[in-house]
Amino acid sequence: MSETTTEIIKSNVPPQADNMMMENGVPTIVSNGVGLPAVNVMSGNEQLHTISILVENQPGVLARVSHVFARRGFNIESLAVSRTEDPTVSRMTVVVAGDDEAFTQMGKQLLKLIDVIKVIDHTRDDLVGRELALIKVKADAAARNEIMQIASVFRANLVDISEDTLMVEMTGKTDKVDAIQRMLEKFEILELVRTGLIVLVRGPKQT
Amino acid sequence: MDGAEALLESLKREGVDVLFGISGGAILPIYDALGKQEDIWSILTRHEQGAGHMAEGYARATGRVGVCMGTSGPGATNLVTAITDAFMDSTPIVVITGQVATPNIGKDAFQECDTFGITMPVVKHNYLVRRSSDIPRIVKEAFYLARTGRPGPVLIDIPKDISAGPLDQFLYPETVNLRGYNPNLPAATEQIKAAAKLIAEARQPVLYVGNGINAAGAADELLKLAEKIDAPVTTTLLGRGGFPAGHQLSLDMLGMHGTAYANWAVHEADLLIALGARFDDRVTGDPKAFAPNAKVIHVDIDSAELGKIRFAQVPILGDVKSVINQLTEVVAPKKHTQWLERIDEWKKAAPLTYENTGTGKLKPQQVIAELNKATDGEAIVTTDVGQHQMWAAQYYNPKRTRSFITSGGLGTMGYGYPAAIGAKVGCIDREVWCITGDGSFQMNLQELATGVLYDIPVKIALLNNSSLGMVRQWQKMFYERRWSGIDLSRCPDFAKLAEAYSATGVTITEADEVADAIREAQKNPGTVLLNFMTDAEEDVFPMIPGGKTVHDMVLDSSNKAVPIPGSNGNGLDGATATATASTYTSEWTDDINAGKKKI
Ligand SMILES: Cc1cc2nc3c(=O)[nH]c(=O)nc-3n(C[C@H](O)[C@H](O)[C@H](O)COP(=O)(O)OP(=O)(O)OC[C@H]3O[C@@H](n4cnc5c(N)ncnc54)[C@H](O)[C@@H]3O)c2cc1C
Ligand SMILES: Cc1ncc(C[n+]2csc(CCOP(=O)(O)OP(=O)(O)O)c2C)c(N)n1
Numbered sequence: 001m002s003e004t005t006t007e008i009i010k011s012n013v014p015p016q017a018d019n020m021m022m023e024n025g026v027p028t029i030v031s032n033g034v035g036l037p038a039v040n041v042m043s044g045n046e047q048l049h050t051i052s053i054l055v056e057n058q059p060g061v062l063a064r065v066s067h068v069f070a071r072r073g074f075n076i077e078s079l080a081v082s083r084t085e086d087p088t089v090s091r092m093t094v095v096v097a098g099d100d101e102a103f104t105q106m107g108k109q110l111l112k113l114i115d116v117i118k119v120i121d122h123t124r125d126d127l128v129g130r131e132l133a134l135i136k137v138k139a140d141a142a143a144r145n146e147i148m149q150i151a152s153v154f155r156a157n158l159v160d161i162s163e164d165t166l167m168v169e170m171t172g173k174t175d176k177v178d179a180i181q182r183m184l185e186k187f188e189i190l191e192l193v194r195t196g197l198i199v200l201v202r203g204p205k206q207t
Numbered sequence: 208m209d210g211a212e213a214l215l216e217s218l219k220r221e222g223v224d225v226l227f228g229i230s231g232g233a234i235l236p237i238y239d240a241l242g243k244q245e246d247i248w249s250i251l252t253r254h255e256q257g258a259g260h261m262a263e264g265y266a267r268a269t270g271r272v273g274v275c276m277g278t279s280g281p282g283a284t285n286l287v288t289a290i291t292d293a294f295m296d297s298t299p300i301v302v303i304t305g306q307v308a309t310p311n312i313g314k315d316a317f318q319e320c321d322t323f324g325i326t327m328p329v330v331k332h333n334y335l336v337r338r339s340s341d342i343p344r345i346v347k348e349a350f351y352l353a354r355t356g357r358p359g360p361v362l363i364d365i366p367k368d369i370s371a372g373p374l375d376q377f378l379y380p381e382t383v384n385l386r387g388y389n390p391n392l393p394a395a396t397e398q399i400k401a402a403a404k405l406i407a408e409a410r411q412p413v414l415y416v417g418n419g420i421n422a423a424g425a426a427d428e429l430l431k432l433a434e435k436i437d438a439p440v441t442t443t444l445l446g447r448g449g450f451p452a453g454h455q456l457s458l459d460m461l462g463m464h465g466t467a468y469a470n471w472a473v474h475e476a477d478l479l480i481a482l483g484a485r486f487d488d489r490v491t492g493d494p495k496a497f498a499p500n501a502k503v504i505h506v507d508i509d510s511a512e513l514g515k516i517r518f519a520q521v522p523i524l525g526d527v528k529s530v531i532n533q534l535t536e537v538v539a540p541k542k543h544t545q546w547l548e549r550i551d552e553w554k555k556a557a558p559l560t561y562e563n564t565g566t567g568k569l570k571p572q573q574v575i576a577e578l579n580k581a582t583d584g585e586a587i588v589t590t591d592v593g594q595h596q597m598w599a600a601q602y603y604n605p606k607r608t609r610s611f612i613t614s615g616g617l618g619t620m621g622y623g624y625p626a627a628i629g630a631k632v633g634c635i636d637r638e639v640w641c642i643t644g645d646g647s648f649q650m651n652l653q654e655l656a657t658g659v660l661y662d663i664p665v666k667i668a669l670l671n672n673s674s675l676g677m678v679r680q681w682q683k684m685f686y687e688r689r690w691s692g693i694d695l696s697r698c699p700d701f702a703k704l705a706e707a708y709s710a711t712g713v714t715i716t717e718a719d720e721v722a723d724a725i726r727e728a729q730k731n732p733g734t735v736l737l738n739f740m741t742d743a744e745e746d747v748f749p750m751i752p753g754g755k756t757v758h759d760m761v762l763d764s765s766n767k768a769v770p771i772p773g774s775n776g777n778g779l780d781g782a783t784a785t786a787t788a789s790t791y792t793s794e795w796t797d798d799i800n801a802g803k804k805k806i
Contacts, residue, residue: 056387059335060323067328108511114332114352117387 046097048077050129050199052207053092053110054118057083061115065092068113072106074098078131078196089117093198120207122199129199132169133177134159138188139166147187154180165190208377210339210370211240214303217346219246220379223274225265225632226250226303227258231278232318234305236370250632250661253653255282257625259289260651262300264629266293267612268587268637270424272353273300273629279307280318283364284325288619290360291329295616296445297422299358301349302326306335308368322364331359339372343379351383356390357509358422390508394525394533401521402480402504403537409478411546412438413498415461415490418615419483419507420449425528426608429482430454432535437543439550441469443484444600447611452584452604458550459559459604462490464597467557467749467762471771472550474757476501483507483527486516487616488754496756506530549773556772557762559601561745568742569718571595571670575602578640578668581725586638587630589613591623591647593677595670597747599642621650627665628658638666638729645671645695655708658734666728667736669701672743679795680746684766690795705736714738744794 055061062081069076077095084091098106110119139147144166151158151168154176160167170180174197181192201207208216214237218226225248230238241249252258255277262273277286283304293300307316323335332352334345342365349361406412420429420442426449433440433456440450441458450457458469473479479501484490491497494516505512505519506527513522523530561572575598578588584606590596590613605611612630614622627641648669658665673696682690705712711731715724715738728735751760759768793801 060327063324064327071328105511105515112509112511114385114388 046099047103047123048095048097049103050093050095050122050127050197051107052118052120052122052199053094053116054084054120055090055092055113056115056117057088057090058115061090062092064113064115065110068106068109069094069096072098072102072109074102074106078194080196080198082198093196095197122201122207125199125207126202127199128202129173129197130171131174131177131194131197132171133181133192133194135168135170135181135184135189136160136191137166137168137184138164138190140164143187147184150180150183154183156180208374209236209240210336210342210365210372210374211236213339213342213374213377214346214365214370215240215244215247216377217343217379218274221346221350222271223247226274226276227252227261227265227629228276228303229253229255229258229278229282231280231282231305233279233307233367234276234282234303234365234370236367237276237303237305237365250657252625252657254651255285256288256621257628257651257654257657259286259300259302260292260619260622260625261629261632261654261657262302263289263293263296263298263622264589264612264626265633266299266358266629267421267626268609268630269633270422270609271299271633272350273298273633274303275300276303276305278305278318279322280320282318283320283322287325287329288617288621290326290362292614292617292619292622293360294329294331296614297358297418298360299353300360301346301353302330302360302362304362304364305370306364306366309337309366310368312366322362326362329360330362331357333362333364335364336366336369339369339374342369342374343377347380348383348385352385352388356388391526392524394506394523394530396533398521398523399530399533399537402523402534405478405502405504405521406436406438406480406534406538406541409438409502410543411472411476412436412478412480412543413458413472413476413501414438414440414450415443415473415479415481415484416440416446416449417443417482417484418445418449419527420446421608423483423508423526423528424608425483425531426450428528428531428535432531432538435535436538436541437547438480438541439472439547441465441473443487443490443615444596444613445615446484447600447613448605448608451606453606456547460600462487463492463751463753464601464747464749465490465751466559466601467760467769468550468553470749470751470757470760471553471774473498473501474771475549475774479503481505481507481517481519482531485512489615491516492751492753492755492757492759496758553772557749557769561748562763567718569716569721569739571672571739571741571745572598572602573718574668574670574721574739574741575599575642577721577725578642579603581722581729582638582640586610586640587612587627587634589623589627589630589639589641591641591643591650592618592620593644593647593675594672594680594745594747595642595644595647595676597677598670601747603642620644620647623647624658624665624667625651625654627667628654628663631663631665641665641667643667643669644676645669645673645698645701646675648701649698652704655705655710655734655736659709662733664731664733664735666731667705667734668725669736669738670741671698671701671738672741672745673698674743674795676743676745677747683746683795684750685752688793688795690798693795694799696799701736701738705734705738708734710734710736712736712738714740716740743796 156170258275262275266273441461461469503519504521631639702712
C-alpha cells in the first residue's frame with residue numbers, strides 16, 4: 001500500500017459538528033493535543049489508553065459501550081461511570097489496552113453509537129488523574145504502628161479499625177495506589193476495592 | 208388515545224401505509240388498534256422472519272423505511288435474522304416488537320425475552336419504551352435514524368402495559384434532538400480537490416461501486432461522472448443496478464465470483480475510486496493483494512469504514528450522491544482510450560460463459576440469461592443465497608437502480624421470496640422475480656400463503672439442482688469431493704407444492720422449454736413458481752477462492768489459475784493452481800446414484 005500522497009490531505013480542516021473532531025475530513029476521537037503523551041507502551045503495539053466517553057444518561061448505554069470493547073477484543077483495565085455537571089450526561093472514564101490501529105477503529109465504532117455524544121482520547125493530554133482505593137489489611141496490635149506509618153507517608157487515611165484489621169483509604173494516581181498496595185501486601189490484604197481511574201484535563205480546557 | 212393508537216398515528220405521520228407481521232399476546236393492543244383503522248395495510252405473514260425480509264425487500268426497492276412487527280419472545284427472536292441481515296446490508300427498517308408488561312420484565316414471564324439486549328449488537332439503535340407518552344418521540348427518532356446516514360434497522364420494544372396505557376395528549380415532534388448523531392456532514396472541499404487531482408493524474412482508473420449508490424439514489428449521477436472521466440465501472444453484488452449493465456464502461460461485478468475482466472482491471476488499476484462500498488472480503492480476497500498498484504479514493508457516509516480495510520489516500524466522508532455531484536463539477540473531462548481498449552481485449556478473452564456440454568441438461572445460467580432477455584433487465588429481481596445467487600448476479604443485467612435485491616453481508620438463505628413480496632408491495636407496477644434455489648426456498652416457502660392470499664403476484668424461478676449447490680462446489684474444490692450434508696434429492700415436488708398453495712407451478716426439464724415457460728409466467732396474473740430442473744453438476748465461475756488473489760482466479764472447471772493477459776508480469780510469477788488435486792474423481796450425482804450413502 002503506497003502512502004505517498006498523504007501530504008495532499010494534511011492541510012484541510014473541514015467543517016465539524018461540535019460533537020466531533022475531524023482528521024482529514026474524517027471524524028475521529030477527540031484528542032486535546034496538549035501535554036506529554038501519556039502512553040504506556042505495553043508488549044508489541046499494545047498501549048494503555050485512557051479515554052473519556054460522554055454518553056446519554058440512559059438505561060442500556062453501559063451495555064452498548066462495553067459491547068464495542070468486547071467485540072474488538074479490548075480488555076477494560078478500569079472503568080468509572082458517573083453523572084456529570086449535566087444530569088442528562090454521564091461520563092465514562094475507561095482505561096483499555098490495545099494496539100493503536102484497533103483502538104482508532106474501536107473509537108469510531110463507539111462514535112457510531114447514537115447514545116455516545118463524545119469520545120476523547122487522553123493520550124496527549126495534561127491530566128489530573130486519580131483513583132480511590134479502600135484496602136482492608138490484617139493488623140494485630142504489633143502491625144498497627146507500621147501500617148499507620150506507611151499510610152502517613154502516602155497521605156492515606158485510616159477509616160476503620162477493629163481488633164484485627166485496619167482499613168486504609170488511599171487517593172492518588174494509579175502508580176501511587178499500586179505502590180501502597182504493594183507496601184501493604186506483606187501484612188496480608190484481606191479485601192481491596194479500587195474505583196478505577198478518573199481524569200480531568202488541567203486548566204480551563206474541557207475534558 | 209392509548210399507546211397503540213399513538214404508535215399507529217406516529218407511523219402514519221412517517222408515511223407508513225403498509226407493515227408486515229404476526230400478532231401475539233404482548234402485541235395484541237397494537238393489532239387491536241390496527242384492526243380499527245384502514246390507513247395502514249397490515250400484512251399477516253406466516254413467519255416473523257418472512258415479515259422482516261418483506262420489510263427489507265420493500266425498503267430496498269423503494270428507498271423508504273420498511274416496517275415489520277412481532278410479538279414478544281419467539282416473535283422477536285424469529286425477527287433477529289432479518290434484523291441482522293438489514294444491519295449487514297444497511298437496509299432501513301423499523302421493527303416493532305411486543306414485550307411483556309413492565310412489572311413482569313426480568314422475571315422470566317411467559318414469552319419474555321430480552322429483546323432489547325438480544326438485538327443490541329445488530330441494530331443501528333433500539334428502544335425499550337417505558338412511558339406511553341414517549342411513543343411519538345421514539346417513533347420519530349427511529350425513522351430518522353433508520354433512513355439517514357448509513358441506513359439500518361431500528362427496533363422499538365413496547366411492553367403491553369405501555370401500548371395499552373393512556374396518553375394525555377398526542378404531540379408529534381417536528382424535529383429530532385439527538386446530540387450524539389450527526390449524519391449530515393458536508394464533504395470537505397479540500398478532499399474533493401484532492402480527489403480531483405488524483406483523477407486527473409490517473410491513467411488506469413476504476414470506479415468500484417457499491418450498495419451506497421443504490422441507497423443514495425445516485426445512479427444517474429454516477430453515470431455522468433463515469434462518462435465524464437471515461438472510467439470503467441465495476442459494481443459489488445449489492446451495487447448491481449447502480450450502473451447500467453451493458454454500458455460500454457461496465458465491467459459488471461468484481462470479487463470472488465466477479466468477471467475476470469473486472470478483477471483484472473482492478474488489479475491493474477492505478478486509481479480505485481470506491482463509492483459507497485466497504486471492501487468486503489468477498490470483494491478483496493486477500494486485502495493486501497487487492498488493487499496493489501492503486502491509490503484509493505474512498506467515499507463513504509460511515510467514518511468507521513474509511514481506512515477500516517484499506518488505507519485511502521483520499522478518504523471522503525459524506526453522502527455519495529452529493530460527493531459525486533461535487534466531483535463531477537470539478538474534474539476535467541478525460542479519455543482513457545488505451546486503458547479501455549485493453550479492457551475490451553480482456554472482455555473478449557474471458558467473457559462470462561458456461562459450458563454447453565450438449566448433454567441436453569438444462570444449464571442454470573441459461574435460465575437466468577433467458578429471464579434477462581424476457582424482462583429486458585427491467586424487472587426487480589430478488590435472490591436467495593447460493594450458486595443461483597451468483598448466476599443471477601452474473602447473467603441478469605439490471606438496467607435500473609434498486610432492482611437487484613439480495614442478501615450480501617449475512618448471506619441469508621430464505622431471504623429471496625419474502626423480499627420479493629416486499630418489493631412487489633412497494634412497487635406494485637413493476638415485474639418482480641425471485642431467483643431461488645431448492646435449499647433456500649425451503650427456508651421461507653411458507654410465505655407462498657401470504658403471496659397468494661394478498662394477491663401479491665411474484666414470479667419464482669427456482670433453480671433446482673437437488674443439492675445445496677454452493678456447499679457442494681466448495682466440497683468439490685476444497686474438500687476433495689468428500690460430500691457431506693448437501694443432498695436435497697428427496698425434495699418435495701415444488702410445482703405441486705405451489706399448486707397446494709393455490710399458486711401456479713410448472714416443472715421445466717428441457718432447455719428449449721425455458722423461454723416459453725418464462726413468457727407464460729409473465730402473462731399469468733398470479734403467483735407462479737417455475738421449477739427448473741438444472742444440471743446438478745454445474746459450478747460457478749470465475750472464482751477467486753476465499754482469501755486469495757486475482758492470480759488464483761479460475762475460469763472453469765479445469766481449476767487452472769490463469770495469468771492476466773498482456774500483464775507486465777507485475778507480481779504474476781506466483782500464479783498457482785488453487786484447487787487441491789483430488790484423489791476422488793466422482794461427481795456427487797454418481798455417488799448418489801451408486802447409493803453410496805445418504806449425503
Ligand atoms: C455466496 C455469496 C457470494 C458473494 N460473492 C460476492 C462477489 O463475488 N462479489 C461481491 O461484490 N460481493 C459478493 N458477495 C457479497 C458480499 O459478501 C458483500 O455483501 C458485498 O460485497 C458488499 O457490498 P457493498 O460494499 O457494496 O455494500 P454494503 O456492505 O451494503 O456497504 C455499503 C457501504 O456504502 C455506505 N453507504 C451507504 N449509504 C451511503 C451514502 N448515502 N453515501 C455514501 N456511502 C453510503 C455504507 O456506509 C457502507 O460502507 C457475496 C455474498 C454471498 C452471500
Ligand atoms: C440460513 C443459512 N444457512 C446456511 C447457509 C450456508 N449456505 C450458503 S449457500 C448454501 C446452499 C444453498 O443451496 P440452494 O439454495 O439450493 O442454492 P444453490 O447453491 O444450490 O444454488 C448454504 C447451505 C446460509 N447461507 N444461510
